[in-house]
Amino acid sequence: xGIIDFHSVTFGFPEQAALFTDLSLSIREGAFYLIKGPSGxxxxxxxxxxxxxxxxxxxxxxxxxxxxxxxxxxxLRQSLLYIQQTPAVMxxxxxxxxxLPFSFKNNHHLKKPNHDELENLLKEVHLHNxxxxxxxxxxxxxxxxxxxxxxxxxxxxxxxxxxxxxxxLDPDSAGAVMGLLERLNVESGxxxxxxxxxxxxxQRVKPRFLRVTHGGIEESHDP
Amino acid sequence: MKFDRYxxxxxxxxxxxxxxxxxxxxIHLLPSPIKIILGLKDLVxxxxxxxxxxxxxxLYSLYRVSLGFLGAALLGIPLGLLMGWSPRLRRITxxxxxxxxxIPPLAWIPIAILWFGIGMKSAxxxxxxxxxFPIVLNTVSGVxxxxxxxxxxxxxxxxKRKDIFFKVLLPGAIPSIFVGLRIGVxxxxxxxxxxxFTGVRTGYGLGxxxxxxxxxxxxxxxxxxxxxxxxxxxxxxxxxxxxxRKFVKWRN
Numbered sequence: 339x340g341i342i343d344f345h346s347v348t349f350g351f352p353e354q355a356a357l358f359t360d361l362s363l364s365i366r367e368g369a370f371y372l373i374k375g376p377s378g379x380x381x382x383x384x385x386x387x388x389x390x391x392x393x394x395x396x397x398x399x400x401x402x403x404x405x406x407x408x409x410x411x412x413x414l415r416q417s418l419l420y421i422q423q424t425p426a427v428m429x430x431x432x433x434x435x436x437x438l439p440f441s442f443k444n445n446h447h448l449k450k451p452n453h454d455e456l457e458n459l460l461k462e463v464h465l466h467n468x469x470x471x472x473x474x475x476x477x478x479x480x481x482x483x484x485x486x487x488x489x490x491x492x493x494x495x496x497x498x499x500x501x502x503x504x505x506x507l508d509p510d511s512a513g514a515v516m517g518l519l520e521r522l523n524v525e526s527g528x529x530x531x532x533x534x535x536x537x538x539x540x541q542r543v544k545p546r547f548l549r550v551t552h553g554g555i556e557e558s559h560d561p
Numbered sequence: 562m563k564f565d566r567y568x569x570x571x572x573x574x575x576x577x578x579x580x581x582x583x584x585x586x587x588i589h590l591l592p593s594p595i596k597i598i599l600g601l602k603d604l605v606x607x608x609x610x611x612x613x614x615x616x617x618x619x620l621y622s623l624y625r626v627s628l629g630f631l632g633a634a635l636l637g638i639p640l641g642l643l644m645g646w647s648p649r650l651r652r653i654t655x656x657x658x659x660x661x662x663x664i665p666p667l668a669w670i671p672i673a674i675l676w677f678g679i680g681m682k683s684a685x686x687x688x689x690x691x692x693x694f695p696i697v698l699n700t701v702s703g704v705x706x707x708x709x710x711x712x713x714x715x716x717x718x719x720x721k722r723k724d725i726f727f728k729v730l731l732p733g734a735i736p737s738i739f740v741g742l743r744i745g746v747x748x749x750x751x752x753x754x755x756x757x758f759t760g761v762r763t764g765y766g767l768g769x770x771x772x773x774x775x776x777x778x779x780x781x782x783x784x785x786x787x788x789x790x791x792x793x794x795x796x797x798x799x800x801x802x803x804x805x806r807k808f809v810k811w812r813n
Binding site: 389391411412415416419420421422424426428429438439441442443444445486489490493 | 708710711713714715716717718719720721723724728729732809
């Protein structure tokens with residue numbers, strides 16, 4: 339049993355061919371998965387199914403042995419945090435955006451990070467020159483992607499589902515982001531599923547590969 | 562240049578004054594700008610009718626507009642937010658809104674008098690009707706134009722429905738809400754004069770003042786009253802724009 343298990347999952351959007359048919363697979367706790375596959379094959383949908391932004395047409399997905407439906411959605415979404423490819427920020431400073439989730443009642447039990455912790459995380463993803471008071475609407479897409487990643491990490495998820503987190507980044511910044519993810523995987527045992535089209539060689543972890551094809555997902559040890 | 566936007570007004574005023582001075586424009590139909598300014602002075606010092614001074618007319622009119630406009634905003638914004646939020650509520654309320662909306666506020670005057678009598682309430686009701694629909698419809702459209710990704714991101718960041726409503730939907734709709742407020746107050750202010758034509762018990766109000774000036778054949782004071790209405794409308798719009806800039810930071 340993995341931390342997440344798919345049992346005979348079939349899913350397709352209405353009036354379209356099924357993206358997954360009778361899909362069964364296990365996601366191992368503490369593993370670092372890189373998800374590859376052609377556009378439209380269902381990579382994003384695969385992540386959204388785990389976050390219950392979509393529900394299977396048939397079959398079952400389990401998290402820690404319990405069906406996803408048994409968890410209250412907020413509790414589930416904090417544990418299996420999904421970060422979209424398109425960064426979305428509110429009208430406000432970087433700090434206001436990073437702390438936005440802590441203003442939600444469901445997150446009041448979580449420890450709010452202090453100023454230094456926020457700055458250190460920004461530094462780690464090469465956002466040294468960006469002040470916390472800078473207006474988020476003035477940032478580039480690449481900067482926003484990193485801000486949104488940090489905003490999600492602050493909720494201390496057990497599994498992080500990332501949709502192309504480095505798509506708008508230059509190679510250096512992309513390396514820094516992947517470095518941060520590797521560190522969290524190694525030091526905190528964070529389970530990671532990352533959709534990426536980039537070729538990158540992890541430094542500290544040995545990733546697993548999930549290849550999403552039309553109809554299913556194959557696991558492999560090679561890219 | 563900072564003042565270039567006033568050049569056209571200045572040129573027109575000068576031209577107007579010259580045409581009046583050489584009697585091209587008959588001043589009993591259109592008094593000259595200087596005559597209107599003198600009429601404005603009379604309205605401030607003597608009043609129309611005498612003793613009913615311009616500042617008091619302004620205050621009463623502002624009070625009526627404020628009542629109608631505040632009522633429209635207090636009802637219109639929450640209703641617009643809820644209609645934008647809930648497709649079902651939108652489906653249920655849309656036919657009614659679309660049926661009542663095209664009825665000009667002035668067409669409500671007879672029924673307003675029947676319901677509320679002549680006075681403050683009926684005038685405020687007419688202004689309310691003028692302001693209400695632009696506020697509701699702009700608020701709905703503001704909610705509908707929020708990119709759905711924001712709702713999804715809030716959802717994935719663990720937000721409750723209440724959090725999504727107050728921290729995503731409301732801030733996202735604010736720019737459109739302000740557009741609705743500005744249009745609403747503009748229409749409300751325009752409706753005011755007509756609403757005051759229905760009669761005012763207090764003897765105060767810019768519409769009432771203009772009608773009295775008409776009764777005693779003072780076109781200079783009629784136009785001075787119109788000028789005051791235009792200026793106040795301009796200032797209210799400017800005030801709302803300033804609030805908008807404060808609330809909608811990213812537009813700066």
